[in-house]
Amino acid sequence: MKITESTSLYDNLDQMSVNEILTNINNEDAKIHVAVKSQIPKIEQLVTMLVDRIKRGGRLFYLGAGTSGRLGILDASEIPPTYGMPHGVVVGLIAGGDKAIRKAVEAAEDNIHGGWNDLKKFNVNQKDTIVGIAASGGTPYVIGALKDANANGLLTACITCNPDTDIAKEADIAIEAIVGPEFVTGSTRMKAGTAQKMVLNMITTALMIKLGRIKGNKMVDMQLTNKKLVERGSKMIMDETGLEYEEAKRLLLLHGSVRAVLDNLKSNAS
Template sequence: MEITTEKDSNYNDLEKMSVREILENINKEDKTVPLAVEKAIPQLEELARIVAERMKTGGRLFYIGAGTSGRLGILDASECPPTFGVPFDWVLGIIAGGDTAIRKAVEFAEDDPTQAWKDLQTYEVDSNDVVVGLAASGTTPYVIGGLEMANANGITTGCIVCNTGSPVAAVAQFPVEVVVGPEFVSGSTRMKSGTAQKLALNMLSTTVMIRLGRVKGNKMVDMQLTNHKLYNRGVRIIMTETGADEQTATALLEKYGNVRQAVESFLISS
């Protein structure tokens, strides 16, 4: 396979560039990422459909990855509960090397092809769930091994990679390939590849949550009210959805502690 993520940068002598030149050239490369994601929408559609289908029947979504990819999976998973009000065990991110690897690289953790399945088993993963492997290169043994074992145990698998024809995509039942080409700093997949995976994860989880009914209109009616900004947003949503004044909306939110319930109770009683 051709590993474009490991190819030399289209730019050379980076250290001789001015600060402005570095920034402009990074930005020039970053502009290509959404176009690469757009080409992968048909693949993302298939993955989003199966994830929503599984989750509607009680399944969970697992992300497995190493390094930047693993951290992005954890980020996406951790943001689903506050944004959409879902339980913390609906979307789960697992990184090679465990929680320590979130902040500090764990040497050779990604090279163990057996560890991902061990990590998944601690959550009693089963055939209702979906396991999505995240690997910019598409060659990470940790991810390949995890997907292979998931397949062997009747679990639906997907992936998000940044090369074509990779081992990870070959193993995944629902592969998503977002090919962004060489990085600005050769091989630094935290850059364009990481951005591509972040965009794809945003699209996947948001689409799934909308399909699960966790958005009304265009509002996060199930969001967790964990700070003043979100509380005030909740009040505004209630006012918009019901036509109630601020005092009434605030009282409703105080009573129910949830935007959706506050709106529904007002509309029922009106």
């Protein structure tokens, strides 16, 4: 039996007090960062290769079903507004298509050709990287996609929460965050999902930093999509230049990004 499907270490959950439930969930969650930490060498290997490949025009595709697919889409969707990257550099795909983001699509994850068919719509090529996400490590939609990606010369990786899985056998780089049985037996939206989200955060954050999308510790290329982000960007400019808020905000709205403002000021000063 897969570890993610094995029986919870806790029984009689329905007889626990609310405090006991929350405390025990928290105790289990404390195991997640240890599991993820053990995979840093594999994550580092993937990020290092991604930096070079994306600089050469490659793309990063996340592929998954259910919770795993949704987590990939979440991570991919946040890259353009957070780092100013063009849409389409990091792409999340889910078995069953966009409608599966909100509502499960019956049997979509069991289609072994579905993942590769979805990837072909993007004209994937040997510069691209495919990361399959599957807590169980046995999702046919993901396994089939990785197998076909390998056959076509793409770099492949996976994020799973079981050892020695079929998905890992198809991946050039296998990230295996083994978090143990779930508090609710088989509910991989819990520890497994959290571990996957942590790994995804690490991949794209490190990638964007090494691609030059961060200055110091600031998101200087973020899109100004709401009032909060305009205020954040204005404060960044104030911190870097000593300008007053209103002037910093005026320049930000004029040039469209913190980086553009700083580059413009530097150019005018030289």
